[in-house]
Amino acid sequence: MARLRQKRPSISGMRRQERGPMDQYGCVRWQPKELPAGETEESLQEMKRQMLQLYAQFGMAGAEKGEFQRWHENTYMLQRCDLNADPPLSISKIKDDWPFLFSLKGLFSHFSELTGISILEKLPAAIEQRSKTIIEYFEQHKTKAVSEVLDAYQEVNGSKAICIILCLLAHFNENGIFLKADILPLCLPMTTPSLFALGVFTCVFVISSCICSPAFVQFIVGEPLSADKWMMSIEGTIVMGPHNNLLNGVAATFSAYYVFNLQYPKEASSTLEFVQRAFCGINSQTGSKAEKRHKLNAPVCTLLRKLLDFELMG
Known part of the structure; x- marks a missing residue:
């Protein structure tokens, strides 16, 4: 990237x-x-x-x-x-x-x-405000991939933010951001304790990977929505975590693209742009952080419009 x-x-x-x-x-x-x-x-x-x-x-x-x-x-x-x-x-x-x-x-x-933007104020408030509409919309407009996410989501114990991110990835047919379990050992520094041995459900947010294999939506142990800790990988190395609070992980992942001048990866560009526009309120009319894109993201704009119509009709 x-x-x-x-x-x-x-x-x-x-x-x-x-x-x-x-x-x-x-x-x-x-x-x-x-x-x-x-x-x-x-x-x-x-x-x-x-x-x-x-x-x-x-x-x-x-x-x-x-x-x-x-x-x-x-x-x-x-x-x-x-x-x-x-x-x-x-x-x-x-x-x-x-x-x-x-x-x-x-x-x-x-x-x-x-x-x-104070992302720790903006992002949680926006997700809380819009999560019900987004989840209800996807429940009524399911694809096979979105259905799998929603079927696994438990509102009491699951992370609402991670559920929405997974639904967006499925909707846009993307598979970036999260790290595949069998790639993880290549990224962990020698000082990182074995999370397998600890039995920790951990989500790894991938920012920029030097590994050729694609980064799929998976977790180290257990089901995706069971994770209770997170880490961040940039350029193939774990640079943050493990931390609690998955919503902070989403905020940190998004922030890192801006702070470190990174382009949105092709495998998650629409999902990240949706987060940018719908949750963080960054609505630039020209340009993009996605590679080779200089216009507004049509799939993102379409989903935003459909969600607005769905909310008005609800």
Whole structure:
């Protein structure tokens, strides 16, 4: 999967840039051009060093310590310089330089700066508001694949968000995002405990895989809707998790495409664009994060229109 990049700008001499209209990828602060008030290049680099020391001492738990939030927000410009580098830096290099971008707090904070959207507020509220309509629509307009998802879904114990994502994947005849169980060992770092041995139902969200095999909708153990933990894989390596709360996993997966300048994969482009438009409110009229697509996604627009009609008639 290709990564979208711009030429890396220098920090010195950057002029003020106001939060302006969203560009074609829904970003409002793609590359800030003004240093934070009262800061210099040297002070920002010192904040970066302090965060690296924090990570070395506490790991990802450092995101909850001391001055982290202020350091993370103030160094947003430096983060974007590295993320927008041309040629692009590898995910492993980004993780070495900015490890807290792979924490939930750091990832969601960066996404909020980049898009102007608080995804932990927007996504759950939108799914809660629209889930009943979406599930009822699919119950009345079943395909074989959608039926299999709905038959396995248990409203009491199942994840509503994962059910909807699986229904969308089935509806659009896509199979991306989740990792096939027999591919997983190739992605797990040596330090990751055996989830098979632990008997954990874990969902793996695939962002960008260096493995040739396609990423199908499957889980490590048990049925898809039985998962209670999640991990994220980018470029063939697990970079986040295991974590609880599958809805946070959906939010983190979507955020990562924007934060790390990744194109929607062909195997899940319509599903991700539906999440983008219906749940996150990013409704750019031109361009797309899907490869080689510069117009609105017709299947997504059709489903959105049908859902609106279904809701009005209900």
